Amino acid sequence: MVIRLFCAAGMSTSVLVEKMKAAAVEKGKDVDIAAYPIGEMESRLDGVDVALLGPQVGFQLNKAKGICGPKGVPVDVIPMADYGTCNGMNVLKFAFKLAKNK
Numbered sequence: 273m274v275i276r277l278f279c280a281a282g283m284s285t286s287v288l289v290e291k292m293k294a295a296a297v298e299k300g301k302d303v304d305i306a307a308y309p310i311g312e313m314e315s316r317l318d319g320v321d322v323a324l325l326g327p328q329v330g331f332q333l334n335k336a337k338g339i340c341g342p343k344g345v346p347v348d349v350i351p352m353a354d355y356g357t358c359n360g361m362n363v364l365k366f367a368f369k370l371a372k373n374k
Contacts, residue, residue, distance in 0.1 A: 273301070273302070273303050273304070273321045273322070273367070273368070273371060274303075274304045274319055274320045274321045274322075275292070275303060275304070275305045275306075275320070275321065275322050275323075275324065275364075275367045276305075276306060276307070276308060276316055276317070276320050276322070276323050276324070277289060277305070277306070277307040277308070277323075277324045277325075277326065277350070278307070278308055278309070278310040278312075278313050278316075278323060278324070278325050278326065278329065278336070279307060279309065279310065279325070279326030279328060279329055280309065280310070280326065280328050280329055281309050284326065284328075285307035285326050286307055287358050288307075288350075288355065288358050288360060288363060289305050289306065289307050290360070291358045291359070291360025291361075291363075292305050292360040292363055292364045292367075293305055293360070294360060295360040295361040295364045296364055298361075299361075299364070301364070301368075303364070310325065310329045310332060310336070313336060313339050313340075314339055317339070317340065317343050317345055320343075320345050321345070321371050321374075322345065322346055322347075322367045322368075322370050322371045323336065323340050323345050323346070323347040324347070324348065324349075324350050324363070324366070324367060324370075325347065325348070325349045325350065326349075326350060326355060327349055327350060327351075327352045327355050327356075330349035333347070333348070333349055344374065346370045346371060346373065346374045347370075348366075348370055350363055350366065351363075351366065354366070
């Protein structure tokens, strides 16, 4: 599964990405996870299964849906509590749930 996280600058989310990768290893899931600034979303969706937005750019969800929708990529905002605590396991489960509902 290919998961892309989009945030303001791609920096703050890097810690969460590492926690998600560790959670995937723990669960035996094969994932490719990376974070990018939201301004790069259009150019970063090839082969992506799920796009997640950091809460700080959650206000751009409708715009993101307009970009992701035509490509068949589900997108949603990471829950604030999980983002704030860098709960990689919960965010990973959130991503898998989104992908399953696509």
